[in-house]
Amino acid sequence: MSEVKIRNLHKSYGSVDVLKDNNLIVENGAFVVLVGPSGCGKSTLLRCIAGLEPISSGTITIGGKTVNDLPPAQREIAMVFQSYALYPHMDVYGNMAFGLKFAKTPRPEIDARVAEAARILQLEPLLKRRPRELSGGQRQRVAIGRAIVRKPQVFLFDEPLSNLDAALRINTRVEIAKLHKMLAATIVYVTHDQVEAMTLADKIVVMNKGRIEQTGKPLDLYYKPANLFVAGFIGSPAMNFLAATVKDGKTLELADSQHLNVPLPAASKPGDQVTLGCRPEHMRLGGDGTLALKGTVDIIERLGETGFAHIRMATGQTIIAEVRGDPGTSPGASATLSLAPAQLHLFDASGQRLG
Amino acid sequence: MRRNISAIAVHGILGLYTLLALFPILLVIFNSFKTKNAIFGAPLTLPTPSTFSLVGYNRVFGDSAVGSYYVNSIAVTAGTIFFTLLFGAMAAWALTEYRFRWNTLLALFFSIGIMVPIRLGSVAIIQLVVSLNLINTRTALILVYTAQNLPLSIFILSEFIAQIPKDLREAARCDGLSEYNIFFHIVLPLIRPAMATVAVFTMIPVWNDLWFPLLLAPTGGKQTITLGIQQFLGQYITDWNAVLAALSTAIIPVLLLYVVFSRQLIRGLTSGAVK
Numbered sequence: 336m337s338e339v340k341i342r343n344l345h346k347s348y349g350s351v352d353v354l355k356d357n358n359l360i361v362e363n364g365a366f367v368v369l370v371g372p373s374g375c376g377k378s379t380l381l382r383c384i385a386g387l388e389p390i391s392s393g394t395i396t397i398g399g400k401t402v403n404d405l406p407p408a409q410r411e412i413a414m415v416f417q418s419y420a421l422y423p424h425m426d427v428y429g430n431m432a433f434g435l436k437f438a439k440t441p442r443p444e445i446d447a448r449v450a451e452a453a454r455i456l457q458l459e460p461l462l463k464r465r466p467r468e469l470s471g472g473q474r475q476r477v478a479i480g481r482a483i484v485r486k487p488q489v490f491l492f493d494e495p496l497s498n499l500d501a502a503l504r505i506n507t508r509v510e511i512a513k514l515h516k517m518l519a520a521t522i523v524y525v526t527h528d529q530v531e532a533m534t535l536a537d538k539i540v541v542m543n544k545g546r547i548e549q550t551g552k553p554l555d556l557y558y559k560p561a562n563l564f565v566a567g568f569i570g571s572p573a574m575n576f577l578a579a580t581v582k583d584g585k586t587l588e589l590a591d592s593q594h595l596n597v598p599l600p601a602a603s604k605p606g607d608q609v610t611l612g613c614r615p616e617h618m619r620l621g622g623d624g625t626l627a628l629k630g631t632v633d634i635i636e637r638l639g640e641t642g643f644a645h646i647r648m649a650t651g652q653t654i655i656a657e658v659r660g661d662p663g664t665s666p667g668a669s670a671t672l673s674l675a676p677a678q679l680h681l682f683d684a685s686g687q688r689l690g
Numbered sequence: 691m692r693r694n695i696s697a698i699a700v701h702g703i704l705g706l707y708t709l710l711a712l713f714p715i716l717l718v719i720f721n722s723f724k725t726k727n728a729i730f731g732a733p734l735t736l737p738t739p740s741t742f743s744l745v746g747y748n749r750v751f752g753d754s755a756v757g758s759y760y761v762n763s764i765a766v767t768a769g770t771i772f773f774t775l776l777f778g779a780m781a782a783w784a785l786t787e788y789r790f791r792w793n794t795l796l797a798l799f800f801s802i803g804i805m806v807p808i809r810l811g812s813v814a815i816i817q818l819v820v821s822l823n824l825i826n827t828r829t830a831l832i833l834v835y836t837a838q839n840l841p842l843s844i845f846i847l848s849e850f851i852a853q854i855p856k857d858l859r860e861a862a863r864c865d866g867l868s869e870y871n872i873f874f875h876i877v878l879p880l881i882r883p884a885m886a887t888v889a890v891f892t893m894i895p896v897w898n899d900l901w902f903p904l905l906l907a908p909t910g911g912k913q914t915i916t917l918g919i920q921q922f923l924g925q926y927i928t929d930w931n932a933v934l935a936a937l938s939t940a941i942i943p944v945l946l947l948y949v950v951f952s953r954q955l956i957r958g959l960t961s962g963a964v965k
C-alpha cells in the first residue's frame with residue numbers, strides 16, 4: 336500500500352500563500368499528473384510531499400503513515416528532478432548505488448538492484464561513465480534509475496522531460512508509461528505538457544494560484560471541465576469563450592446581438608450572465624445555420640491535413656475553429672461557424688460549470 | 691601574420707616578466723652552490739668547477755636543529771591548510787545553505803576579519819597564548835594562522851558552494867544522506883578546485899611568515915625555518931653560504947605543495963551535474 340493522502344495542505348513563504356487548502360488522494364499504483372500555469376505551486380506541492388519543504392499546516396500521509404515531520408529519506412519516496420541532479424563526481428553505477436550505500440544495504444544486494452535497473456533502462460554499457468559523458472536522454476535514464484533502485488513507495492517526477500528534444504521526449508514518455516505498468520508504481524508527475532498529461536495520467540490535477548481547480552480522469556477534464564479555468568487550460572488550442580445573456584429558456588443572446596438556440600439548464604433565468612464555451616475541434620466552417628455564428632475570416636493556419644481558422648466576430652473577439660482539408664475560403668471572406676450542440680459548455684457568472 | 695606578431699609580443703612580455711620574477715630566486719640558488727669568495731666576487735655568474743662548493747649545504751644539514759625547523763614549518767603549514775579548509779568549508783556551507791537567526795550577522799563578522807589585519811591584535815594574541823600555556827608550540831601557530839586565514843577562505847568557498855545546484859543537495863537528501871554526509875560526500879568533492887585555490891593562498895604567507903614565529907615560538911626548538919635561518923645572520927658576521935643554502939631548500943616543500951594543488955586548480959568538476 337502506498338497511497339498518498341493530502342489533507343488541508345497549506346504552504347506559505349512568509350506572508351505569501353503558495354498552496355491553499357489542497358486536498359488530494361493518490362491511490363496505490365496510480366499515475367497522477369499535476370498541471371497548471373507556471374508559478375501555480377506544482378513543484379512546491381511535489382516538494383512538500385517529498386519532505387524538501389516544510390508545510391505550514393495540514394497533513395500528508397504516505398502508505399497510511401503521517402509523514403509531516405519525517406525527513407525525505409524516511410518517507411520512502413524517490414524524486415526525479417528536472418535538472419536530473421546527478422552527482423557529477425561519480426559514475427553511473429556510483430550515482431545509482433549512492434543512496435543504498437548510505438542505507439547500509441549489503442553490497443551484493445546493491446549490485447543486484449543496480450544491475451536490474453540498468454537492464455530495464457538499457458544503461459548497462461554506460462555504468463562506468465561520468466554524467467558529463469552522457470547525452471541528455473541518458474542522464475535522464477540514470478536519474479530514473481537512481482529512483483528505481485531505492486524501491487520507493489512513491490515516485491515523484493518534476494518535469495522530467497522538459498530538457499529533452501521533441502523526439503526523445505516522445506520516446507521517454509512511452510518508456511515512463513511502460514515503467515509505470517511494469518513496476519506498478521505510484522507516481523506523482525509534474526508537467527507543462529498537455530500531451531504528456533493526457534497520455535500518461537490515470538488522474539490529472541489542474542492547479543491554479545495554489546489551489547486545486549479540478550481532479551479527474553483526463554477525458555473527464557476534457558469533456559466536463561468544472562470551471563472556466565480548467566476549460567481554458569485543458570485542450571490546445573484553448574476553448575473559445577463567448578459572453579452571453581440568457582434570453583429565455585432556450586435562447587442565448589451574444590454580445591454582438593446574435594441569438595443562439597442552446598439547451599439551457601432549468602435553473603437559468605432570463606437576464607443571467609453566462610459564458611458559452613466551445614472547443615475549436617467541435618466547430619465547423621459553413622453549416623446549416625441552426626447553431627451558427629457569423630464573422631469574418633482573419634487568417635487560416637494550415638498544419639497539413641488539419642488547420643485553424645481565426646474568425647473575427649462583430650465584437651472584435653477572435654474565435655478559433657479547426658478546419659480539415661481545404662477550408663474553401665480565404666482571409667477577408669465572411670464565414671459561418673457551426674457549433675456541435677452536444678459539445679457546448681456553459682459556465683455561470685462565477686465561472687462554474689452549468690449542467 | 692598580424693596574429694603571429696602579436697603572439698610573439700605577448701610571449702615576449704610574459705617571458706620577460708617571468709625572467710624578472712625568477713631572477714632573484716635563481717640568483718639565490720646559483721650562489722648557494724658557490725664559495726663565499728665567489729658569492730661576493732661575481733654574484734651574477736653561474737657556479738664553475740673552481741667556484742663550486744657545497745659548504746653551505748653541509749653546514750645547514752650538519753646543524754641538527756635545521757631539520758627540525760623544516761619539520762616545524764611543514765607541520766605548521768600543513769596543519770593550517772587542513773584546519774582552514776575544513777572549518778572554512780564548514781562555515782561557508784552553513785552560511786550559504788542554512789537560514790538561521792544570526793546568519794547575516796555572522797557572515798558580516800567573518801568578512802570584517804578580511805579587512806582587519808590580525809597583526810593589530812598581536813599583544814592580545816600573545817596574552818591569550820601565554821595564558822593557554824601554548825607559548826613555544828606549533829599548536830599556537832596553527833591556531834593563529836587558521837584564524838587569520840578563515841575569513842577569506844570562507845568568503846571564497848561560499849561563492850563556490852552557492853554555485854552547487856540546489857537540486858543536487860536535495861537529491862542527496864532524498865537519497866537519505868545526513869547533512870554531514872552531504873557536506874563530506876557531495877559538497878567537498880565538488881569544491882575541490884576552490885579548496886586548492888584557498889590552499890595555495892593560505893600556504894605561501896604562512897610558510898614565509900616571520901612575525902608570529904618570532905612572537906609565539908621563538909625558542910624551544912619550535913622555530914619555523916624562516917625564523918631558524920636567522921641564526922645564520924649574525925650581528926657581526928653572516929654565514930651567507932648557509933643562508934643561501936637554507937633559502938634554496940626552503941623553496942622545495944612549497945613547490946611540491948603547489949604542484950599537488952595546481953592539478954586541482956585546473957579542473958572544472960561540476961560540468962554534467964545538471965542539464
Ligand SMILES: Nc1ncnc2c1ncn2[C@@H]1O[C@H](COP(=O)(O)OP(=O)(O)OP(=O)(O)O)[C@@H](O)[C@H]1O
Pocket residue numbers: 348351353371372373374375376377378379380527
Ligand atoms: N523559496 C521561496 N520563497 C518564496 N516564494 C517561493 C519560493 N519558492 C517558490 N516560491 C513561489 O511559489 C510559487 C510556486 O512556485 P513553484 O515552483 O511551485 O511553481 P511551479 O508551479 O512549479 O512553476 P513552474 O511550472 O514554473 O515550475 C511561485 O509563485 C514562486 O514564486
Ligand SMILES: [Mg+2]
Pocket residue numbers: 377378379493
Ligand atoms: Mg516547477
